[in-house]
Amino acid sequence: MKKLFKQVLVLGLALTMILSLAACSGKTETEKEVNTAEETVTEAAKPSEQVTLRFSFDQGVGEPTQKIVDQFNASQDKIKVETVLLPQDANVVHDDFVNKLATGDTSIDIMGLDVVYIAEFASAGWLADLGQYFDSDVTDTMIKGTVDAATYDGKLVAMPWFTNSSVLFYRKDVIDQLGAAVPTTYKGWMELADKAVGINGIEYGADFQASQSEALVCNWVEYVWNHGGDILDSNGKPVINSAQNVAATTTMKTLVDKYAPEGVTTYSETESEQVFKEGKCLFIRDWSGFWSSGQGEDSKVTGLIGATTLPIGEGGTDPHSCLGGLDLVVNNSISDTQKEAAAEFIRYMVSAETQKNMTLISSQPPVVKDVYKDADILKEIPFYADFFSVIEGGKSRPQSPKYAKVSDAIQRYIHQALTGEIEVQKALDDLQAEVEELSK
Amino acid sequence: MGKNNIFKLLLFYVFVILFVGIIVLPFFWQFMTSIKPISEIAAIPAKWIPSYLHGEFYKNVFTKHPFGRYLLNSAFVASTTTVLSILIGASAAYALARLRFKGKKFMLMAILSISMFPTIATLSPIYLLLKELHLINKYAGLVIPYITFALPLTIWLLTNFFSQLPKGFEEAAEIDGCSRMGIFFRIMLPLIKPAIFSVALIVFINAWNEYIYALTFMTNDLMRTVPVGIALFPSNYELPWGDMAAGSVVVTVPLIIMVLIFQKKIIAGLTAGGIKE
Amino acid sequence: MSDSANPLSDIKLKEAIMGKKMKKHNSMISTEARDAWLMMAPALIILLIVAVYPIIRSFWLSLHEMILTDPGSGYPFIGLKNYIKIFQDRKAVNSIIFTLKFTITTVSLELLIGFAAALIMNKAFRGKGLVRAAILIPWAIPTTVSALMWKFIYNDQYGLFNDVLYRLGVIDSYKAWLSTSDGSFMALVITDVWKTAPYMALLILAGLQMVSESLYESAKIDGAGVVKRFYYITLPMVKNTVIVALLFRTLDAFRVFDLISVMTGGANKTESIAIYSYKNLMKFLDFGYGSALAVLIFIVVFIISLIYMKVLGDKLTDMEG
Structure with a gap:
């Protein structure tokens, strides 16, 4: 808030200066008011060994995801994940990612991407190959259809996050x-x-x-x-x-x-x-x-x-x-260190435990099969007992x-x-x- | 005032009330939505007057989201844009309308051509540019593009208004020893004050309501502006139509107040400004 | 138009003043062009920095085959092929026709209503302050919000539009206005006119403010009626302002995007050229063809602007004669 007042003050001063030129004896002079609103929200200094990741997703699952991310940040101090929220509008989200990825932007490391866009983004070369970071023991726990949909050209270019x-x-x-x-x-x-x-x-x-x-x-x-x-x-x-x-x-x-x-x-x-x-x-x-x-x-x-x-x-x-749902994808333009950290974060996001937590607070169908059979889950969402077969029979x-x-x-x-x-x-x-x- | 005149006046008022009624109706509806209890928002058939007042939505707007911060951001960005656009634009317009040099038509067309491109095609290159200049997530990163797209309108309109002023005033001022800048600020600007206020209002509202640049260039939640803030309301769990209605009322009311304050200036015609022959 | 209607620009008066001050004046002239460029410099710099690059980039991309999902192609230079494709593309041609129809309909309605509203706002009457503020409300609501709001209003089940017409007896059952081509067009036009007529009104009002009250007074004394006064005084005096306002509305209407994208998404033959260009750019990631469509919008709008410019003549810049 203080920053804002300062900026208003700067602006006011700049205006006074410009207006003072208006005096009748003033010289002919061009105005130099390129940008008075220079100040910015400076980021807090971080410990040097810590990797900061930026994770962008839409408000659709905004609140529960933020909670999970907070838990991840609290669970360790090597990686800090910052979130960038987008409106819950599939078009807006898609276009925002395209704008960034098409220009080789690295301001976003991880994205929550709708499954229908995986092939498109992968063919453009925007998605990092996750195969090198994950063995089949991770994907084997997941519903097969969701893993197939995250695979393009034989490569695992995305990690199923939740399905629908x-x-x-x-x-x-x-x-x-x-x-x-x-x-x-x-x-x-x-x-x-x-x-x-x-x-x-x-x-x-x-x-x-x-x-x-x-x-x-x-x-x-x-x-x-x-x-x-x-x-x-x-x-x-x-x-x-x-x-x-x-x-x-x-x-x-x-x-x-x-x-x-x-x-x-x-x-x-x-x-x-x-x-x-x-x-x-x-x-x-x-x-x-x-x-x-x-x-x-x-x-x-x-x-x-x-x-x-x-x-x-x-x-x-x-x-x-x-079938619908969101996958977690990693920006292919970021450095290897960032990618490794991103994989670490993704591993956390798709572990059975996190998937269960996420399901409980978000009611989004998880991708890990066992979660559907979990007693706590069935107590909370009894409807999942029958729903599992619907998901398994789902097509992309x-x-x-x-x-x-x-x-x-x-x-x-x-x-x-x-x-x-x-x-x-x-x-x-x-x-x-x-x-x-x-x-x- | 004869009978005929009274009748005319009455007719005029009926017309004005009808006209204003139709224009305001959707906003009135929006306002009603914002104070309805949830169950009546999408009632079928439509329910005009809420059965009781419900202030929850307004509370939500400010407690669930940093809406106050969004408002401050919008206010700062829009007012900076307005003031700078008017200063930069009016100065260029003055040159175009009243100083002699070659290539005026070309300049006017060149300036206009800025508003001929579909916004979406400019988004990605401007993002790149702002990134290079390290202006993402900074007020200047919004203000500069906003000024750019406000300038064509500002310059064209103010050129038009400047050109309608008689030449005599500058001549007189020159003799009084005023510099070009002095003439511009002290004499010419005040003369087109009503036009400036109208243009300023348009520039302000445009900047206040802009969505897609604000969404793309401000990724830090603390830097968001109001339209983006409202767009962030809906989630998979709810379409908080009441919150959105309340949000849009909160966004619109400052503008209405501003118009009420400035309307005298917009309307304070040239008769007051001193051009009388 | 008729300079005689504007005693302020009376050439003789000007010459008289200029003759007297010729000496002083000459010294100013030498610096005039320099000052003009100095005064335009801030505007030009900012336009050059922000606006020129996107435009040149679009032109450049439009000459390439550049589909982002096919990076293997190497994005070759293909000259004007993308432009040739536009004329063989039925969807592109249809969208241009729709956009022209939409532009002409909305802009002329906005002119009519905006002018009427400006004349009202310009009048002195009780409660004028409120009326002026009220008229500007539609313009003040963010488009993304108002388009959603209108979509809600046109809803076939709980929409206000149906409710009002039904109560007035215009329709005997609720209709799904956005489900047909004519209904969608009407709904879009109403919404756009509602939203932007205030803008037109505000600009025309500014023009009306430039008309000196004494002109009306003297015309009244000469016995000119309301119609005559409007035709011989108001119209010539605000003509330029109206044309500039029309020009900018036309540019905006031709690029209509948000409104359609929220209300119909281009369904029922309401795909505007800006929507089609957007789809090719952002949805199909065909940057070459999408850019060509963006440039096409630019060219069409440029031609429209030239026509307006022609109508405006030298009025805007060449006061000196």
């Missing part, structure tokens, strides 16, 4: 009242929805995220997988306009047209959750964290929520959820350096198909053509 997966949350009270079983297929949910409207304030059968955004991609690929379709075949060739995918997209469109709120094509997570929390929807497809955030002070459905796997459609066998979105373009194309064509701008078949044909063009 979608679940179908439904209104237990409504199903009980109807005396129905929890459906496992889209068709079953639609039939149930026809009966449920009007019961306990239900206005809409379905609720999900279909605004033109990454959330739409997550939603759509689930329909695709759960109808037995896929985006790329095993050779990496796009197979987007397959019969299964047409059926999947048609199912989604039916839900948009007949069962979801009119504005569902403008909904991202927040908007969709709001309608469900108002008690108007039979079910919502959402990330697992909604289990707790959906039953808060502002919710009218607290205690009325059940959770199940996503439904399947014709051609589908097992339900698959879309296609991994490609060009993922951003593929995602953008999916968003545009599927959104147009859902709003009725173009026919489903044509949307998928065009999408196929565009993705083929990209994979050349």
Whole structure:
């Protein structure tokens, strides 16, 4: 605070000086007010042998992460980790990292990076190879899907930190009242929805995220997988306009047209959750964290929520959820000493003990398998007993350096198909053509 | 004042009230949101008047985050930007409008071209530049880019206003032995005072509300400005719409107060400034 | 426009003064150009340091094939190929068309409403202080906040917009305004006009303040009505200010980004050229093509500015004649 006053004082003095030039007998003179706000928040001196790391992540998990980092700093004195918080907005975080990494900046050592960007950042050469610091005994403790998603070109370029997966949350009270079983297929949910409207304030059968955004991609690929379709075949060739995918997209469109709120094509997570929390929807497809955030002070459905796997459609066998989550990555431009220290910090972050702590304070699904079976965890979040299989059955979105373009194309064509701008078949044909063009 | 005039006046007021009403409505809504209890924020159908006053959000704004510090940072950055932009800009504008030299049009276009680039394309190079100058996480690191992007507007508008002044004043001042600077500060600047206040207000508000530079160039939490501060409210656990509404009310109120204070100056027309023929 | 409307710039008066003081004046002239550059120096230095590098860098990058996820390519120089690609890229062309449509619609509405608001603010009446402050409120709210707020307002379930229209009987059920192309366009225009008309009003108001009250008085005595006074006195006097304000609004509207990115994310055919450029730069990491699009924005806006400049003529700088 004192600094600030000093700066104001300096500014005031500078202004007085400039104004004094205004006197009529004053000389012709240019102003030299380049920057009066020179002062800075000086960093406290550190012991010379201590390595300082800067760890940047977003406010999404800001508070719990800060706590864990504080614990790490208190646990030893070789490494000091400073945190740089970013807003909880995937685009803002991505762009901030890109701006820094693309210029070879070393002001950030470790980043919490969304799993979909791993391939992109790795192909640009921005991520340090963590393989040299970690043996398989670390990654073996983790859910395989998350480790695969952290591997690019055979190298471990990221360390899974926590994962996420979608679940179908439904209104237990409504199903009980109807005396129905929890459906496992889209068709079953639609039939149930026809009966449920009007019961306990239900206005809409379905609720999900279909605004033109990454959330739409997550939603759509689930329909695709759960109808037995896929985006790329095993050779990496796009197979987007397959019969299964047409059926999947048609199912989604039916839900948009007949069962979801009119504005569902403008909904991202927040908007969709709001309608469900108002008690108007039979079910919502959402990330697992909604289990707790959906039953808060502002919710009218607290205690009325059940959770199940996503439904399947014709051609589908097992339900698959879309995997999300954050990985820890290390800036490739920093020195080897820094990298070693960063690896040390990461080791701490993904140890079973820290993962358990983080899960308890953050309700983010951990990547270490054993944590799901931990008695304390199950006591706190009983829902994890079933949830583990959802996570294990989860699939990742296609991994490609060009993922951003593929995602953008999916968003545009599927959104147009859902709003009725173009026919489903044509949307998928065009999408196929565009993705083929990209994979050349 | 005849009947006709009274009717006209009435019509004028109805029009003004309607106009202002529509403009203020969203802000009024925002304000109401900031004092609603949580359960009524997204009530369906919309709830206009809260059932009771709820001050929690305002408390949150200042206790959960160093919002006071954010406000001070914003105030310092925005006012420094404003004062310097006006001084630097007005001096250049004066030269462009009233002194004789070659290449004025070219200069005006060159200055304008600064505001022709999409902000996003300038972000990364300016970051590099500020890093080289060791200005990341320093007030100057925000003030300098802000001035840069405020200058085109400042210079163009003030050039326009300077050029509308008659030449006679400088001539008279020259005889009184004033230097160029003396003329500029003592005579010309006061003459366009209303315009200066208007431009200053725009520059100030732009700097006060700027987001993406502030986010990128200030990574130290103690150096953040208010818009970034508000953007840091939401987390995976909540979209604290009430806190954000309260935050945006807290951000906007100082500006409203400022306008109320300065509006007399903005409006204190040239009749008061002394240009009467 | 008509110099005769501005007795202050009466050439004869000027000549009379200049003739008398010719000797003194000559000594000033020799130093005038030097002083001019000195007075512009701080501005020029700061613009050179901060702004020129990003611009030159973008031009330079736009001549290269530079996709950051493909460092193996070595980022070769490819001349104007990125620019040729723009014209074969339907998305780029569509985004330019949308941006032009958006710019023309919003800027003309803002001019109309801003001018009206400025005329009101310029009037002396009870409560004018409050009205002036109120009119500036929309401009004072940070865009990131106001765009979110408006997205909330247009919500199909709990939005204020639906509530108001429903209560007024304009609509018979709540609508999802942002789910259609026309609805999104309308919503974006309303929000942008709401947000920036005050800016226009403030600038025009400053222009109105430059009009001497006595001009109106003498016109009144001559029997000129409200319309006539507006047309022959107000308009010519504020014309330049209005054009400069329009110019800057046009530059801003053409680069519209935040608003669209928050409210629609470019869905329903609302992708502006700035959003498309941003996507290529930051999302696809195609710095070459993204920079070319940024330069394209620059060029289009430059041409628009030249047109404004033409309309302004020599009014801004050449007082000396």
